[in-house]
Amino acid sequence: MKEIDPGSAIFGELDRAAERLLTAAATLSDTAMTAPSRLPGWTRAHILSHLAAQAPALERLLTWARTGVRTDQYADRAARDSEIEAGALLPAAALMARLRDTTRSWQRAVEALLAPAWNATVVPFTGETCTPRRILVIRLRELTLHLVDLDIGLEVSDIPSTARDVVQDDVVGYYTEAENVPAFTLRDTEGMELDRFNGGGPVVTGTRAELLAWLSGRRASVPHAPGGLPVLPPWI
Template sequence: MKEIDPGPAVFGELQRATERLLTAATTLSDQDIAAPSRLPGWTRAHVLSHLAAQAPALERLLTWARTGVRTDQYADRAARDSEIEAGALLPATDLVARLRESAQSWQHAVETLPGPAWDATIVPFTGESCTPRRILVIRLRELTLHLVDLDIGHEVSGIPPTARDIVLDDVVGYYAEAKQVPAFTLRDAEGVELARFNGGGPVVSAARAELLAWLSGRGGLADTPDGLPVLPPWI
């Protein structure tokens, strides 16, 4: 599981990712957000509602880390899903306002989290034990990839390099632990080896943005002489 240390540089990446999302979202009308996103079964409003609801959910995990009192991200999946559905019914201006307010509250909570709390053990909705350092990765990943999912002209290739590499490391880490991943070696366009899955094998090489798009299900790659590995679905 990818974790990153807190500090001004990381907080700045999170803030900039939030600003990119909000800048894009504020251009959308009610008709725009009712249109399909790139995620099956979700409109753009669902994507924005998810991100608006995710910030306070992750903030609850920070409360757990700060106080030592278990504070779950969501009561259960049904509660999470119903919150997203309810938010998706809001007018565009109201939904963007909720997105902005929740993001600002989250950013403040992260930047003011006491030092010892960063080493506390918490459990996100996905079930793994981690520290709040993991939550920084989760939020950055969601902000960057879901901007692409809005399908309004943003692509993985447009993610800034630092954020892109953090998210790429996270996705690679997921596949390193996943079941039914075929043997292959992952390299970037400069030949840097990023991972060997199941001992290595055929080489898949491309620019890092292209690799992230492929691994996260948001783009394809040119075929290799031995064919591209067939990966299990990412989260």
């Protein structure tokens, strides 16, 4: 599981990723919000509602780390899903206001977290045991990839390299530990080997953006694989 040390660099990445998403989504009308996103079964409003609800949910994990009192992200999956559905029905202006408010509250909370809490153990909704360093990666990943999922003209290739590399390390780390991953080697177009899965095998080559788009299921262009792309198990 990818974790990253707190500090001005990652706080800045989170703030810039949030501003990119908020700026892009602010152009959406009520009608555009109800259009399908790239995620099956979700409209654009569902994605933005999810991000709006995720920020206070992740804040609850920070509270857990700070106080030592277990504070789960959500009561259960049904509560999470119903909150997303309710938010997706809001008018565009109201949904964007909620997203701005919860995003800024999250940013303040994460920047105010004191040193001892960064080493505390918490359990996100996905079930892994981690420290708040992991939460930094989770939020950056969600802000970054869900902007692409909105299907408003932005691709993985538009993600700034500093944010992209954090997310790519996270996705690669997932497949390193996942079951039923075929043997293959991941290499960028500059010849750098990024990882070998199950001892290595056929080489998949592409730009960093192409590789992240493929690994995360968001392919705008296809990496080069002479024997065909390996079939990967689903990523979260």
